[in-house]
Each structure stands twice: as C-alpha cells, then as structure tokens.
Amino acid sequence: MPPSSSRTALDANSQSSVPTAASPPLSTSSSGTFRFPSWHAYPPLYTIQLCARTRERQLYLWRRLALDYCAHYRIFCWERSDMLGAECELFCNRTIHRRLNEEAMCLLWRDWVQRGDAAWARNDRHDTLLMFWRSLRTWADEIRAHVRRCGQAAGGIYTLQELLKAVEVDGRPVGWHGMPPLFLQRVLEGLQADGQAVLLDAHGTLGVKFSIDPR
Amino acid sequence: MLNRWRPGVAGLQSRQRTQERYAEVSEAYLKEQYAALERQFATFRTSLEKFAGTHRERIQRDPELRAHFHVMCANLGVEPYVSRRTFWSELFGFGEWYARLGLLVAQTAIATRSINGGLIPLSTLQRVVTRAMGYGVDRSQSASASAPLHLSEDDITRAVRTLAPLKAGFRIVQSGDGDKFLMHGGALDAGFSADQLALLDRAREQGGYVRREDWANAWPDVRWERCIRALLDAGIVWVDDGHADRKRCYWVLGLLGTPPAPAAVS
Incomplete structure (x- = not known):
C-alpha cells in the first residue's frame, strides 16, 4: 500500500469533494493498521438506539468510521458476507463481546446509500457495496486530469484495462490503483451521464472515449 | 436663677454647636479609620503583589497554591484572570491562559457531544486539557524551566467560567458524591434531578452503566x-x-474513556 501515491494526481483538481477533507480521518497514519476510535469499545454503539436523535448520531459515527476504514485499506467493493462475517474487525469488538447484528447492519447500509456514501453494485441483489470514501466525481476528475496530463488530446480512447493499469509519468501508480473494473465502470458511467465521456463496447472489451477540451 | 437657666435661643445655639462639633469629630475619626483601612489594604495588596511576584513560578506550577491565591485575590476584589491589562495579567498572563484552557474545554466538549450528549466529567476534561497543553508529561530529567505543570479541577472550573460570555450554556453540575460534570448544549435545560444525579453516581461506581434492577424495589416503574x-x-x-x-x-x-485531545492552541 503506497502511502501517498495519489497526492500529485489529486493536487491537479479540487480536493474539496474528498469525503474526509472537512474533518481529519480518524486514523492518523496512512499506513499500518487502522486505529479505531475509543467509542469502538463502547458497548451501546452496537445496539441501535431508541431515541431518534441519538440514533442519528450513532449512524453518523458508524458511517464516518466505515468510510475512514475503507479509505485506510482502500476498500472499493465490500461484500455483504464479509461485513457480516465474524472476522470483520470493524463491526464487532471481541474485547467487549459486542457486534452489530444483521438488522443493525441493514440500517447502517440504508443510511450510507441514502447519504450517497455508498451504493449497491446491483440494485436487485444487495450483496456488494461500492464504498465512496472518495466521491465518484473526485475519481472522475482525477482520471480526466491524468488523461489530460498524459497528452491525449480530445478523442483519446482507452480500454478499462488500460486505465486500471495506468501509471503516472514518473512511474508511480495512479491514485485509483487497485480499483476494481466494476467500480471504474461506475465512475465512467457518471462521466458519460455528464456528457464528458462515451463508454464503448468492442467485442466484449469495454472502452471509453473522453471528450476533453484541449488545454 | 440666671446662672442655672440660660435664655432659650442662646442655649439652643450652644447645644447645636456642641452637636456640630461631635459630628465633626466623629467624621474626622471615621475618615481617619477609613484612611487607615485603605493604607492597610494597600499594604496588603502590595505585599500580595510582592508575594505573587516572588512566587510566580510556584503559583503557576502548583495548582493548590494557585487555587488559594485566587481565593485571596477574589476577596480583595482583584481578579487576575479576568482583568486583561493589569499588573496581574502582565505578571501571569492569567486572562489569556484561562481563555486558552477555556477554548480547549469548549473544543473537547463540542467534539465529544455526539457521544456523551453534552455531559462530561471535569476529571476527564482535566486529563484532556492537560494533555492538549502538553502538561503533566514526566519531564523530570530535563531542566527545571520545563518541569511538569499540572492543572487542577479549580483551573478547569475557572476556564469554564471564561466561556460564560459565549452564552453557549456551559454549566458545571455536581453529583451527590461531589463529582463535578460539565454540561452544555441545553442537554437538560432544567438541570439534573436528584434521581438523575443518583443514577450518574451509580453508573460511575459500576463502570459506566446502570440497570433497572439497580433500583428494583427502591424505585417504582414510573419514577425510573x-x-x-x-x-x-x-x-x-x-x-x-x-x-x-x-x-x-x-x-x-x-463516563467512559478519555477523548482524544484537541490540537493545542497557541
């Protein structure tokens, strides 16, 4: 996990839409194991609260923690079964013998999706969550900036595989390294919806044509 | 006859003169007393200032002495931590110092509110603020100038008081056991009831929580x-x-844990 590979790519565009930009992430170090906040060891955080206002706060805390956790380990796609599994260190705390049950997790997921911090990979089957610890917009801007930097004028065509394997000019990995094709496709679909790219399907190979104003 | 009974007008005049004299004398006496008191007060004040000047280091280092010093100052009508441009604040910088502590208190209280609902023990604040100010670290090996400084509960209380002008509703409540808590954000506008304070005490004794069973017979359902x-x-x-x-x-x-210290303000 290279610690700061994404910095140069990010500097090119606004960082304001990075989800954790407003308040610093809970873990201070960008490498190593994730540092949990002290409330992770507070038993009642694992029971959905009765009082509506407290529940709001509780959902907020979990949402922020999940995003920070994903950002730390660069989790793009999160399987439902992994989140519910006994070995998931985020949603259970063995020291205090507490865990979020499935009902509670469903509530958390609904909250993330509602807030636009996550989305189900498929709406008909809720088994994989795309985690937006950076917004789709931010990823899209980063990819566009990279394409522009690499000298591809308007009309540059890439396959998804090319984009995923892309490296910076100086050889460092790009900010979105490790992003699954499924996730990248979602990013590009967003660009297509804004008229800034066209997705192409050539004999089963997905490609993308960027429409970038030559600057 | 003439000697024994002097005519009315003259007699009245003379009596009046006597009374005026008495008044003059007593006024002069009072004035003198007041002046003496003033002198004493000034002397005391000067010696307090001298004391403060000599023991400045110790007052800043020793929370107990600092608390006593503050009481003494308050009795004299001197408030070193309120007045900004006085001998006192120049000597100690108390006004700004407490304002800084107050800021840290406010930051901590607001940052932890989503968890604790706006209730935080002063002892917790004391730990957090001490850490944020970089005090209380064992620096016994180093030079005496950077010897560890300690904050007392009294300091935290004074720091909270500096927040009063913000009208943010910071308040200190005390439970039956004498534990002090900072409350803010209108969490409980009416303050705590005796039952609620009892509940807090019980929770603290039991490591942070209570159960209905703790008052199984003592409290009927409606009271609980x-x-x-x-x-x-x-x-x-x-x-x-x-x-x-x-x-x-x-x-x-x-009541659980110590929240992370906010970044110290300089």
Whole structure:
C-alpha cells in the first residue's frame, strides 16, 4: 500500500469533494493498521438506539468510521458476507463481546446509500457495496486530469484495462490503483451521464472515449 | 436663677454647636479609620503583589497554591484572570491562559457531544486539557524551566467560567458524591434531578452503566421511567442490549474513556 501515491494526481483538481477533507480521518497514519476510535469499545454503539436523535448520531459515527476504514485499506467493493462475517474487525469488538447484528447492519447500509456514501453494485441483489470514501466525481476528475496530463488530446480512447493499469509519468501508480473494473465502470458511467465521456463496447472489451477540451 | 437657666435661643445655639462639633469629630475619626483601612489594604495588596511576584513560578506550577491565591485575590476584589491589562495579567498572563484552557474545554466538549450528549466529567476534561497543553508529561530529567505543570479541577472550573460570555450554556453540575460534570448544549435545560444525579453516581461506581434492577424495589416503574427517559432523550444515556444475560444496560457514555485531545492552541 503506497502511502501517498495519489497526492500529485489529486493536487491537479479540487480536493474539496474528498469525503474526509472537512474533518481529519480518524486514523492518523496512512499506513499500518487502522486505529479505531475509543467509542469502538463502547458497548451501546452496537445496539441501535431508541431515541431518534441519538440514533442519528450513532449512524453518523458508524458511517464516518466505515468510510475512514475503507479509505485506510482502500476498500472499493465490500461484500455483504464479509461485513457480516465474524472476522470483520470493524463491526464487532471481541474485547467487549459486542457486534452489530444483521438488522443493525441493514440500517447502517440504508443510511450510507441514502447519504450517497455508498451504493449497491446491483440494485436487485444487495450483496456488494461500492464504498465512496472518495466521491465518484473526485475519481472522475482525477482520471480526466491524468488523461489530460498524459497528452491525449480530445478523442483519446482507452480500454478499462488500460486505465486500471495506468501509471503516472514518473512511474508511480495512479491514485485509483487497485480499483476494481466494476467500480471504474461506475465512475465512467457518471462521466458519460455528464456528457464528458462515451463508454464503448468492442467485442466484449469495454472502452471509453473522453471528450476533453484541449488545454 | 440666671446662672442655672440660660435664655432659650442662646442655649439652643450652644447645644447645636456642641452637636456640630461631635459630628465633626466623629467624621474626622471615621475618615481617619477609613484612611487607615485603605493604607492597610494597600499594604496588603502590595505585599500580595510582592508575594505573587516572588512566587510566580510556584503559583503557576502548583495548582493548590494557585487555587488559594485566587481565593485571596477574589476577596480583595482583584481578579487576575479576568482583568486583561493589569499588573496581574502582565505578571501571569492569567486572562489569556484561562481563555486558552477555556477554548480547549469548549473544543473537547463540542467534539465529544455526539457521544456523551453534552455531559462530561471535569476529571476527564482535566486529563484532556492537560494533555492538549502538553502538561503533566514526566519531564523530570530535563531542566527545571520545563518541569511538569499540572492543572487542577479549580483551573478547569475557572476556564469554564471564561466561556460564560459565549452564552453557549456551559454549566458545571455536581453529583451527590461531589463529582463535578460539565454540561452544555441545553442537554437538560432544567438541570439534573436528584434521581438523575443518583443514577450518574451509580453508573460511575459500576463502570459506566446502570440497570433497572439497580433500583428494583427502591424505585417504582414510573419514577425510573421519568428519570431514564429524560437522560435518553438528552443523548446522555445510551441503551445496550448486547449483554450476555440479555438484560438491558443503560450507559452514561460521558463516563467512559478519555477523548482524544484537541490540537493545542497557541
């Protein structure tokens, strides 16, 4: 996990839409194991609260923690079964013998999706969550900036595989390294919806044509 | 006859003169007393200033001495931590110092509010602020100039007082056991009832939580309900159904752990 590979790519565009930009992430170090906040060891955080206002706060805390956790380990796609599994260190705390049950997790997921911090990979089957610890917009801007930097004028065509394997000019990995094709496709679909790219399907190979104003 | 009874007008005049003389004398006496008192006061003040000047280091280092010093100052009508441009603030910089502590208190209180509902023990604040100011670290090996400084509960109380002009509703409440808490954000506008304070005490004794059973016979349902309901609504108490025996625990989250220290302000 290279610690700061994404910095140069990010500097090119606004960082304001990075989800954790407003308040610093809970873990201070960008490498190593994730540092949990002290409330992770507070038993009642694992029971959905009765009082509506407290529940709001509780959902907020979990949402922020999940995003920070994903950002730390660069989790793009999160399987439902992994989140519910006994070995998931985020949603259970063995020291205090507490865990979020499935009902509670469903509530958390609904909250993330509602807030636009996550989305189900498929709406008909809720088994994989795309985690937006950076917004789709931010990823899209980063990819566009990279394409522009690499000298591809308007009309540059890439396959998804090319984009995923892309490296910076100086050889460092790009900010979105490790992003699954499924996730990248979602990013590009967003660009297509804004008229800034066209997705192409050539004999089963997905490609993308960027429409970038030559600057 | 003439000698024994002097005519009316002259007699009255003379009596009046006597009374005026008395008044003059007593006024002069009072004035003198007042001046003497002033002198004494000034002397005391000067010696207090001298004392403060000589023991400045110790006053800044020793929380107990600092508390006594503050009481003495308050009795004299000198408030070193309020007045900005006086001998006192120049000597100690107390005004700014307490304002800084106050800022850290406010930061900590606001940052932890989503968890503790706006209730935080002063002892916790004391730890957090001490850490944020970089005090209390064992620096015994280093030079005496950077010897460890300590904050007392009194300092925190004074720091909270500097927040009063903000009208943010920072308040200090005291439980039956004498534990002091900072409350803010209108969590419980009416303050704590005796039952709620008792509940806080019990929770602290039991490591942060209470259960209905703790008052099984002592409190009828309606009394328990009223007590716990308000605390739940204020976000001070959270429910926990995850206990092994399946009985609900009610946690006072403000009593758990020490929140991370905010960045020290300079």
